[in-house]
Amino acid sequence: MKNMLSNISSPKDIKRLNNKQLNILGSQIRSFLIDKLSRTGGHLASNLGVVELTLALHYCFDTPKDKIVWDVGHQSYVHKILTGRQEGFSNLRKCGGMSGFPKLQESKHDCFGTGHSSTSISAALGMATARDLQGKDNSVIAVIGDGSLTGGMAFEALNHAGRGNTNIIVILNDNEMSISQNVGGLSKYLNKIRTDKAYLDAKRGVEKSLKKIPVIGEPMYKGARRTKEGLRSMLVAGQFFEELGFTYIGPVDGHNIEELIQVLSQSKEMEGPIFIHVKTTKGKGYSFAEKEPEKYHGVSPFVPSTGTSVSNRTPATYSDAFGQSLINIAKKNSKILAITAAMPEGTGLSDFANIYPKRFIDVGIAEQHAVTFAAGLAVEGYRPVVAIYSSFLQRSYDQILHDVCIQNLPVIFAIDRSGIVGEDGPTHQGVFDLSYLSHMPNMTILAPKNYAELKYMLEYATCHPGPIAIRYPRGNEGKEVAMLNTNPIEYKKSEIIKEGKEVAIIAVGKMVEVALASAELLKKQGIQPYVINARFVKPMDIDSIRRISDNITHIVTLEDNMASGGYGECLSIKLKKTYDLNQLKVHNLAFPDEFIDHGLVDNIYAKYKLDKESVAKTVVDIVNSNK
Ligand SMILES: Cc1ncc(C[n+]2csc(CCOP(=O)(O)OP(=O)(O)O)c2C)c(N)n1
Structure with missing residues (x-):
């Protein structure tokens, strides 16, 4: 043809x-x-x-x-x-x-x-x-x-x-x-x-009979459709x-x-x-x-004749790890409820929904309502876990602030797709959550380096007495961080993964992997940075920095959030005000003041110099600037 x-x-x-x-x-x-x-x-x-x-x-x-x-x-x-x-x-x-x-x-x-x-x-x-x-x-x-x-x-x-x-x-x-x-x-x-059926029959009947009237029928039918009143009477x-x-x-x-x-x-x-x-x-x-319209809503490359994905089985993701951990926690704690805003599959809650249909609530595409609804549940003694993508949770700013934080309610926010999501572009990049949550009094914010830590953070969150957010990225944990030793969460405690000297890289969540990889590159250049997993974005672990402060002159913060209002900026301000630490030089590596366009995740991190090679180079420049 x-x-x-x-x-x-x-x-x-x-x-x-x-x-x-x-x-x-x-x-x-x-x-x-x-x-x-x-x-x-x-x-x-x-x-x-x-x-x-x-x-x-x-x-x-x-x-x-x-x-x-x-x-x-x-x-x-x-x-x-x-x-x-x-x-x-x-x-x-x-x-x-x-x-x-x-x-x-x-x-x-x-x-x-x-x-x-x-x-x-x-x-x-x-x-x-x-x-x-x-x-x-x-x-x-x-x-x-x-x-x-x-x-x-x-x-x-x-x-x-x-x-x-x-x-x-x-x-x-x-x-x-x-x-x-x-x-x-x-x-x-x-x-x-x-x-x-009654309505459809009536509608067809009226239309048909009008059309059948010779000469005037068709115009009458059209006229009736054109005028509001005509339509009102025609279409019930x-x-x-x-x-x-x-x-x-x-x-x-x-x-x-x-x-x-x-x-x-x-x-x-x-x-x-x-x-x-x-x-x-x-x-x-x-x-x-x-x-299967759900499966084909958004697709990765596939074979047209079979409909099957080109890439082999997708490995488990952070969303899956979250869903599975929540099922295990819910087994022991009947107060746990899971809430999604129209994304049961995307947030990894489908299995939870099947196992606990009464404890799973899909509110529709209604992120604001989801949060205040959770606040209502929390007031009545439940532990609602609101799982929403980072960029969509932007919608709920006032609900988080007004309904949850002011009242200090124990609502758990599971913030999926934080950081760069890639192909969906600026409307979907999850690079604002640390900024829009950090300044809310009563809010606690955590970011895991791998699945095991996500599980510990969720367990911790269920016992935390106020609002708490755990933000994690799209996709899966890296091989290297998957193998790291991971311990349960202690309040306001970061984790030193690698001891070092001169400089400390403090990384948030997914960026721990980048920090470790850049530390490997730096080793070849004779630089041995501390690598610290922040764990708590808020409140910050200043005590751990104090403990190593005699060994370092520089701190490099690394996060997949906007620089403005992010972890690094908040830490810089805090250290400036801390009398015994205000001599430390803090350098914030994060996204600049612009919207981040679509593209492959890795390319975007490289473009903004947040990949391992760029981070290593920045650290070299910082250390050399001292000499
Ligand atoms: C505020 C917000 N929350 C969630 C999403 C994710 N999302 C994208 S499309 C979609 C479903 C839209 O359904 P519908 O409008 O009926 O369009 P359809 O895909 O069925 O044609 C959802 C939930 C979004 N884009 N925006």
């Missing part, structure tokens, strides 16, 4: 196609996605599910004049294909290559950058309000998944949009899935709309959205181009906030992804 994709370099190119051609193009886009992502990895299932929806959107609307805001943005690949970025898929998410999310700087067709969920309706409403203030007439559309609709901010925006008369179109891409099965009352409600579903002030249309078959184009064209003519409920299948058109 003719390759139609090669003729598509802008959305204009699809506007001359008929429905049949659009469908053919759709299947070629699917093959393109499977082929490209099998090489680079990326978000597969969500994109396969929005092929027809994206085609219909670009067929009916004109970007960049019209604005399409993709919630999360992980499903924007088809949009990228249609907006002149096919070439970019060879370097998708690689250093210097195309981003896996919409980016203002990447294309004029990307009207708003995303990565975290539930922001699209707010941003779209802002754009629509700005349009009205300027007397413009473009359309603004937010495309949000049913998973992302569980986020509180989406409701705040619906509440705001519904009360006004601003023209805005919200498209719900309902595939019944978040990354895992979607959860909550709203999900049940959507399911009812989808499956309520979506009452919830109607009550909020939206005109609800749906459910629409999200794989039927003809139906989608009809509905989207009509919605363009309508006034006020419109809510279009589109039903799609996650992973559509690729049997493996349709069967």
